[in-house]
Amino acid sequence: MLLEMKNVVKSFGEKQVLKGVSFAAESGKAFGLLGRNGAGKTTSIRILMDVFPCDSGEILVDGKPIDYSKVAFGYLPEERGLYPKKRISEQLVYFAELKGLCRKDAVQAVKYWLGRLEMSEYADKRLDTLSKGNQQKIQLVTALAHDPQIVILDEPFSGLDPVNAMLLKDVVKEQIAREKTVLFSSHQMSYIEEFCDSIAIINAGKVVLSGDLREIKRNYVRDRLVVVTENAEKIKRDFGDSCTEAKPGELIIRLASPDDKQSVMKRLVESYDVDELRVYEPSLNDIFVEYAGEQI
Amino acid sequence: MRQFFKILKFELTGHLKNKVFIGMTVVGVVLIAMAIFFPNIKGLFKSDGAAEDTGDLPVMLIRTEDSAAGELTKQYFAKAFPDYNVTVADGSAEDVQKRVTSGEAECAFDIAGNSYTYYVNNLSMYDVNPDTAEGVLRDVYRINVMIQGGLSEDEAGEIMSVQIEGNVVSLGKDQMQNFFYTYIMIFALYMVILLYGQMVATDVASEKSSRAMEVLITSAKPTSMMFGKVLASCAAGLIQLAAIFGSALTFYHVNKAAWGGNEIINSIFNIPVGLFVYLLVFFFLGFLIYAFLYGAIGSTVSKLEDVNTSVMPVTFLFIIAFIVVVFSMTSGNVDSTVLKVCSFVPFTSPMAMFTRICMSSVPWNEIAVSIALLVGTTVGTGFISAKIYRVGVLLYGTRPNIKEVFKAARKA
Numbered sequence: 177m178l179l180e181m182k183n184v185v186k187s188f189g190e191k192q193v194l195k196g197v198s199f200a201a202e203s204g205k206a207f208g209l210l211g212r213n214g215a216g217k218t219t220s221i222r223i224l225m226d227v228f229p230c231d232s233g234e235i236l237v238d239g240k241p242i243d244y245s246k247v248a249f250g251y252l253p254e255e256r257g258l259y260p261k262k263r264i265s266e267q268l269v270y271f272a273e274l275k276g277l278c279r280k281d282a283v284q285a286v287k288y289w290l291g292r293l294e295m296s297e298y299a300d301k302r303l304d305t306l307s308k309g310n311q312q313k314i315q316l317v318t319a320l321a322h323d324p325q326i327v328i329l330d331e332p333f334s335g336l337d338p339v340n341a342m343l344l345k346d347v348v349k350e351q352i353a354r355e356k357t358v359l360f361s362s363h364q365m366s367y368i369e370e371f372c373d374s375i376a377i378i379n380a381g382k383v384v385l386s387g388d389l390r391e392i393k394r395n396y397v398r399d400r401l402v403v404v405t406e407n408a409e410k411i412k413r414d415f416g417d418s419c420t421e422a423k424p425g426e427l428i429i430r431l432a433s434p435d436d437k438q439s440v441m442k443r444l445v446e447s448y449d450v451d452e453l454r455v456y457e458p459s460l461n462d463i464f465v466e467y468a469g470e471q472i
Numbered sequence: 473m474r475q476f477f478k479i480l481k482f483e484l485t486g487h488l489k490n491k492v493f494i495g496m497t498v499v500g501v502v503l504i505a506m507a508i509f510f511p512n513i514k515g516l517f518k519s520d521g522a523a524e525d526t527g528d529l530p531v532m533l534i535r536t537e538d539s540a541a542g543e544l545t546k547q548y549f550a551k552a553f554p555d556y557n558v559t560v561a562d563g564s565a566e567d568v569q570k571r572v573t574s575g576e577a578e579c580a581f582d583i584a585g586n587s588y589t590y591y592v593n594n595l596s597m598y599d600v601n602p603d604t605a606e607g608v609l610r611d612v613y614r615i616n617v618m619i620q621g622g623l624s625e626d627e628a629g630e631i632m633s634v635q636i637e638g639n640v641v642s643l644g645k646d647q648m649q650n651f652f653y654t655y656i657m658i659f660a661l662y663m664v665i666l667l668y669g670q671m672v673a674t675d676v677a678s679e680k681s682s683r684a685m686e687v688l689i690t691s692a693k694p695t696s697m698m699f700g701k702v703l704a705s706c707a708a709g710l711i712q713l714a715a716i717f718g719s720a721l722t723f724y725h726v727n728k729a730a731w732g733g734n735e736i737i738n739s740i741f742n743i744p745v746g747l748f749v750y751l752l753v754f755f756f757l758g759f760l761i762y763a764f765l766y767g768a769i770g771s772t773v774s775k776l777e778d779v780n781t782s783v784m785p786v787t788f789l790f791i792i793a794f795i796v797v798v799f800s801m802t803s804g805n806v807d808s809t810v811l812k813v814c815s816f817v818p819f820t821s822p823m824a825m826f827t828r829i830c831m832s833s834v835p836w837n838e839i840a841v842s843i844a845l846l847v848g849t850t851v852g853t854g855f856i857s858a859k860i861y862r863v864g865v866l867l868y869g870t871r872p873n874i875k876e877v878f879k880a881a882r883k884a
Contacts, residue, residue, distance in 0.1 A: 258687065
């Protein structure tokens with residue numbers, strides 16, 4: 177299944193929030209939707225889920241306009257919250273039923289997921305008696321219990337301890353393996369890098385970069401070298417402004433042009449005592465800062 | 473539709489399990505039971521013996537200038553004030569005043585010819601003793617004149633106490649008889665709409681502030697949510713009323729004998745079935761139209777504290793409708809132009825038309841038009857509210873003004 181958003185425009189009052197957003201997410205893969213706060217991620221997600229209509233543009237599934245009665249969405253919103261005063265199993269069953277499961281299936285699914293997320297003991301407790309991280313795990317059940325084809329996770333890892341984060345990672349991997357379309361929205365780039373095959377960066381209502389993450393990285397200008405060395409001071413003095421110290425004993429040298437790579441490497445090896453020398457691989461963080469850093 | 477029933481069921485069980493709801497219903501039933509078994513309860517506390525009762529009667533003193541006239545006056549006063557122990561007082565006006573101030577007597581009449589002075593410690597707002605006394609004195613004066621004219625005291629007394637027999641047959645509605653149950657029903661309608669309407673607003677606002685809305689709005693259609701929530705609270709309100717009125721009816725039938733010939737109580741419990749059906753129709757529609765408004769307003773509020781101030785305009789509208797209806801009812805003028813107009817305006821018609829039907833004769837076509845208008849407006853309000861809701865629930869921060877909300881709702 178290919179889920180596409182094409183040229184979606186949306187205004188709230190006078191303010192145009194989305195200025196023609198397009199991206200595509202494939203099933204069996206995870207897709208990362210990145211952007212700074214207020215860039216238009218949540219609005220895009222809401223339009224995708226038909227919470228409100230877009231002014232123009234379209235949502236396609238396998239090239240055809242989406243039929244919401246046939247495609248099920250699971251959604252973990254960034255702003256978490258359910259009914260604080262109601263029993264956990266009761267409200268989870270209710271949400272699963274709202275999403276279309278019959279009561280029997282809903283009860284069974286909720287039981288399974290509470291077990292899977294190691295939350296079975298809390299089934300009969302009130303939600304507000306739980307810690308924040310545990311409440312988040314409960315909320316994850318509402319996104320997954322009805323076995324949706326498209327899973328949208330907005331900042332799923334924030335607020336989870338490392339053990340729970342590991343548990344969630346397993347669940348996400350399992351969903352991807354089951355041919356689900358997983359859509360991530362996060363500021364924690366490491367998780368996006370770990371899961372996502374393709375990404376789209378939204379800045380001020382526009383997609384400024386999108387595509388296969390590995391390709392993006394490969395095409396990213398390779399004009400920096402990493403130098404691990406004992407005589408950092410000397411190199412810094414000699415290379416001047418183009419050299420910055422990433423951490424003690426590790427320097428980053430920006431090349432005037434990628435073509436200078438060979439010559440600069442040669443010079444470094446010959447003139448200084450260098451322990452390690454390699455081309456700097458851009459992290460998603462670098463790419464994000466570069467593309468989303470400036471408001472357009 | 474499936475979603476709508478799921479939501480209805482979830483919300484309704486929520487209401488029925490709510491401790492406040494259960495508590496309120498139980499308290500209501502207990503109060504009704506106490507009211508209906510009041511004659512029996514009163515009987516339990518009353519000590520036996522009527523003799524003691526007369527001893528307990530408060531003393532009313534009567535002082536007249538000449539004692540011959542005093543005896544006749546006392547006779548008539550005793551007849552007119554059966555709740556008092558009427559005693560003739562000798563001595564000066566000061567003595568009489570002193571006896572009232574000391575509490576020995578509750579009140580006193582100092583009579584000189586056709587004028588009197590009434591002494592009482594604290595004049596209550598509802599003290600009708602002077603009015604009664606005036607009537608008695610007028611009678612005494614007339615009797616005296618008749619005696620002077622040559623009639624005997626008995627003949628004069630007979631003339632004064634001549635009985636007139638009359639029958640009143642109301643060919644339309646008997647306002648007096650219908651007044652009490654109409655009043656009770658209108659008041660019940662008022663209480664339930666105000667209570668449950670505000671509850672709908674608070675419910676929506678709290679779903680929004682707890683952010684449960686984020687999941688809800690992506691799981692169900694706003695129309696299902698709005699209609700499910702409103703109809704659930706309507707059902708809860710009806711269940712509560714049914715519990716209270718149902719137990720009232722049962723208690724009344726169990727205890728019918730104790731009330732004997734109390735016409736007010738009997739008239740309340742003998743509400744005609746036709747009117748009861750109208751009551752249900754107007755209750756249902758009136759409840760819905762206001763609950764939709766309350767729900768829509770609740771959805772535009774981000775903080776629970778703001779709910780009360782935000783729903784104020786709707787509450788005012790409703791209270792004004794209530795006041796107009798009750799004023800018309802108590803003045804007995806239920807066919808006034810104001811009430812007639814109100815009985816067609818959808819937001820006032822549930823109470824106004826119901827009152828007119830109960831207390832006057834309304835042509836069936838007027839009722840039909842009023843109900844049709846109300847049904848149309850209710851359904852319309854429902855859908856507009858759902859649209860406002862859809863836009864409102866995702867707006868956080870400062871509360872949007874009405875114009876902005878409508879503009880956004882039209883686009884949604």
